[in-house]
Amino acid sequence: MASKKLRKTTGYLLEFACLLAALLVMLALCLILYYIFRRGIAAVNIPFLTSLPTPVGEPGGGIGNALIGSAIMVGLGSLLAIPFGISAAIYLDQNPKSKLATATRFANRVLTGVPSLIIGLFVFTVLVLRTGNYSALAGSIALAVMMIPIITLSAEEMLRLVPNSLREASLALGASKKQTVLMLILPAATGGLVVGIMLAVALAAGQTAPVLLTALTSRFWLENLNQSSASLPVLIYTYASSPFPDWQEQAWGAALVLVTTILILNVTAQLFIVARNRRL
Amino acid sequence: MMNKKTTFSRIFTVLISLAILVSLLPTAVFAQTRRPISIEFDGRGVTGDVSPIIVGGRTLVPMRIIFETLGADLNWDSPTRTVSGHKAGRVINLVIGSRTATIDGRSVALEQPAQISRGRTLVPLRFVGEALGARVEWDSARAIVHISSTDASRRRTPVDRALRLTTGGASFPFPLYTRLVTEYRRITEPAVTIDYASVGSGAGIRGILARTFDFAGTDAPLTDEQMAQVAPNQLLHIPTVMGAVAVTYNVSGVGNGLRLTPDVLADIYLGVIVKWNDTRITAINPGVQLPDQRITVVRRSDSSGTTFIFTDYLSEVSERWQREVGKATSVRWPGTTVGAHGNAGVAAQVSQLPGAIGYVELSTAIASKLNMAQLRNRAGHFIAPTVDATSTAAAGLVQEMPKDMRTSLVNSPGAGAYPIVGLTWILVYRDQTDLAKARAIVDFLRWAVVERNLEPFAADLFYAPLPEGVITRVRQQLQTINHNGQAILR
Numbered sequence: 001m002a003s004k005k006l007r008k009t010t011g012y013l014l015e016f017a018c019l020l021a022a023l024l025v026m027l028a029l030c031l032i033l034y035y036i037f038r039r040g041i042a043a044v045n046i047p048f049l050t051s052l053p054t055p056v057g058e059p060g061g062g063i064g065n066a067l068i069g070s071a072i073m074v075g076l077g078s079l080l081a082i083p084f085g086i087s088a089a090i091y092l093d094q095n096p097k098s099k100l101a102t103a104t105r106f107a108n109r110v111l112t113g114v115p116s117l118i119i120g121l122f123v124f125t126v127l128v129l130r131t132g133n134y135s136a137l138a139g140s141i142a143l144a145v146m147m148i149p150i151i152t153l154s155a156e157e158m159l160r161l162v163p164n165s166l167r168e169a170s171l172a173l174g175a176s177k178k179q180t181v182l183m184l185i186l187p188a189a190t191g192g193l194v195v196g197i198m199l200a201v202a203l204a205a206g207q208t209a210p211v212l213l214t215a216l217t218s219r220f221w222l223e224n225l226n227q228s229s230a231s232l233p234v235l236i237y238t239y240a241s242s243p244f245p246d247w248q249e250q251a252w253g254a255a256l257v258l259v260t261t262i263l264i265l266n267v268t269a270q271l272f273i274v275a276r277n278r279r280l
Numbered sequence: 281m282m283n284k285k286t287t288f289s290r291i292f293t294v295l296i297s298l299a300i301l302v303s304l305l306p307t308a309v310f311a312q313t314r315r316p317i318s319i320e321f322d323g324r325g326v327t328g329d330v331s332p333i334i335v336g337g338r339t340l341v342p343m344r345i346i347f348e349t350l351g352a353d354l355n356w357d358s359p360t361r362t363v364s365g366h367k368a369g370r371v372i373n374l375v376i377g378s379r380t381a382t383i384d385g386r387s388v389a390l391e392q393p394a395q396i397s398r399g400r401t402l403v404p405l406r407f408v409g410e411a412l413g414a415r416v417e418w419d420s421a422r423a424i425v426h427i428s429s430t431d432a433s434r435r436r437t438p439v440d441r442a443l444r445l446t447t448g449g450a451s452f453p454f455p456l457y458t459r460l461v462t463e464y465r466r467i468t469e470p471a472v473t474i475d476y477a478s479v480g481s482g483a484g485i486r487g488i489l490a491r492t493f494d495f496a497g498t499d500a501p502l503t504d505e506q507m508a509q510v511a512p513n514q515l516l517h518i519p520t521v522m523g524a525v526a527v528t529y530n531v532s533g534v535g536n537g538l539r540l541t542p543d544v545l546a547d548i549y550l551g552v553i554v555k556w557n558d559t560r561i562t563a564i565n566p567g568v569q570l571p572d573q574r575i576t577v578v579r580r581s582d583s584s585g586t587t588f589i590f591t592d593y594l595s596e597v598s599e600r601w602q603r604e605v606g607k608a609t610s611v612r613w614p615g616t617t618v619g620a621h622g623n624a625g626v627a628a629q630v631s632q633l634p635g636a637i638g639y640v641e642l643s644t645a646i647a648s649k650l651n652m653a654q655l656r657n658r659a660g661h662f663i664a665p666t667v668d669a670t671s672t673a674a675a676g677l678v679q680e681m682p683k684d685m686r687t688s689l690v691n692s693p694g695a696g697a698y699p700i701v702g703l704t705w706i707l708v709y710r711d712q713t714d715l716a717k718a719r720a721i722v723d724f725l726r727w728a729v730v731e732r733n734l735e736p737f738a739a740d741l742f743y744a745p746l747p748e749g750v751i752t753r754v755r756q757q758l759q760t761i762n763h764n765g766q767a768i769l770r
Binding site: 047050051052053054055056057058059060128129132133134212216217218219220223227228238240241242243244245248 | 316446448454458459461463465478621623624625627643737
């Protein structure tokens with residue numbers, strides 16, 4: 001009898017501990033969001049989002065070019081990374097035990113562990129030093145290199161979750177392998193794939209080192225992809241370590257914009273998945 | 281059943297899309313109707329207590345702002361409700377609510393009359409600006425009115441097509457360079473855009489050596505080993521401004537102006553003097569109550585030109601420092617120290633840690649409202665860091681300046697000289713490979729340094745301008761810059 005009571009108490013205690021841990025994690029997130037919001041909201045308004053930075057001592061000034069630079073580099077990086085990542089994941093899912101699959105999986109795991117600075121240095125050496133030119137394009141490529149392993153690994157996990165019975169049923173009905181992959185496995189796994197992609201996008205949007213090493217920075221509008229470009233993380237880094245209070249305030253504002261954008265992207269993607277799953 | 285579910289999900293999707301649309305709507309509406317208008321005069325923002333407004337496609341601004349900005353005398357005659365401005369013999373009159381204005385007695389039709397709004401008199405910007413000899417441009421995308429005091433005569437045409445230069449390096453002059461590149465872009469036609477990244481002197485030097493930068497900023501001159509990586513006399517050191525490094529501290533009960541001697545400062549950083557009430561500090565500060573508090577030594581954790589200037593000074597005044605630590609953009613610090621990133625990082629540490637001492641560039645120390653020490657200079661006077669004391673330090677050393685201008689300004693002999701002073705340089709190749717870029721670089725440096733256009737900006741940010749003798753040397757250096765043997769500057 002006593003042992004049953006003890007078991008139950010231990011059970012409750014452990015449950016409580018887990019709940020506490022979960023709440024603590026939530027609390028940390030909320031505190032960060034709250035703090036960024038409180039410090040940053042004063043700086044954010046429409047001109048802040050649409051105008052160029054001003055030099056020290058001039059009032060006003062915004063993050064328009066950094067916003068566009070980040071959007072273009074993360075967007076282009078995603079366009080490069082998503083097809084590579086998803087295709088690789090399909091290969092891994094279809095040939096899970098081949099030697100190439102094992103090697104690919106291993107390489108991707110190693111790549112996710114490589115500090116972003118090293119990836120930046122790699123693209124700097126291969127592209128920037130060769131061409132002698134910092135560019136938004138090089139920034140996109142650096143971000144794509146960072147995103148590919150994250151998308152590949154998460155996509156493989158998601159594809160693997162599609163039950164074997166479904167695949168067998170599809171093949172039994174006479175569907176080709178191509179039809180099975182494109183019309184059954186990919187649609188069934190879309191929700192998970194989007195989550196993986198969003199994770200990669202969020203990570204890429206917040207990178208400072210790889211972007212600074214490849215796209216450098218700018219205080220003017222981006223006119224073509226072959227130019228150095230401003231980006232939100234680099235702007236935050238530069239402004240936050242400056243001695244000027246108005247720049248520091250703008251750094252908080254830019255941080256708020258960055259975090260909010262990623263949050264909105266994530267929430268929209270989740271809502272999209274919910275709506276889509278209901279339709280299925 | 282299935283049908284019902286599909287209908288529901290369709291409604292749901294539509295609702296979500298609507299919600300997203302609606303959330304975007306107010307911003308778009310807001311942007312169209314109530315976009316604040318800002319005014320820039322010669323590239324600098326002008327602010328007033330009332331914002332400009334747009335009426336019938338014309339911008340109206342508070343009269344006081346526009347007249348004062350353009351340097352005109354202003355008269356307000358309340359019985360006739362007439363605004364009159366006088367500048368250089370020209371008189372303009374505007375009557376509130378009247379569509380007719382006069383310039384030197386001649387009538388001019390106005391599209392929008394002057395008016396009174398919220399107790400402020402608003403006048404049509406373009407009419408007043410152009411009547412007073414300024415050039416008024418409207419940037420509708422950014423809602424900015426640009427007013428330039430003198431127009432065509434200040435325009436420069438260094439190149440025949442728009443050009444972008446990629447540069448970077450020292451963070452110390454970065455605030456100044458942000459102003460210079462913005463102003464230079466504004467006055468060049470076609471525009472020359474210069475991107476300067478604040479990545480530190482070390483990265484700047486690597487960038488110019490790898491030729492990824494068109495020019496680079498550095499606070500530390502190239503070492504002989506670095507100079508050996510390029511052909512002799514190939515990399516020019518063009519000084520732009522000078523700056524002081526302030527020694528700041530946070531000691532309870534001690535205000536601004538604590539006195540320090542070179543040996544005391546060196547021994548604090550060497551870890552020999554560890555308490556604020558050490559007899560060697562109290563002896564030079566009679567009347568100051570120094571507490572029995574440990575000294576926390578703060579230094580830069582990143583590679584930094586400020587560290588170079590500071591350690592250059594300590595090496596100059598302390599043999600032991602020179603032997604054991606030396607001078608560099610980052611050094612192996614003796615004793616127990618606290619590292620901080622950037623000038624702002626050191627300033628933040630010093631203001632947060634009781635008993636802390638740290639070195640930051642002057643503008644940071646002033647912006648962070650830190651206490652600054654007076655240092656005993658070579659002439660034996662205790663001198664506080666100021667722009668004047670920085671200029672004085674340079675004046676004493678112009679004669680000794682080597683031909684390549686790789687020189688140190690620390691521990692200057694002048695009576696009023698502040699001892700921890702450094703130059704900041706722009707590194708540029710003498711033999712240029714791209715003619716258009718070469719023209720843009722040379723014209724920018726001539727405009728900024730030789731024609732002294734950086735000086736008003738520099739003064740605002742506590743940098744000291746170069747003495748006359750050095751500027752002459754800069755002009756000579758610029759004359760050696762060439763493309764295929766053809767000098768760029770004639």
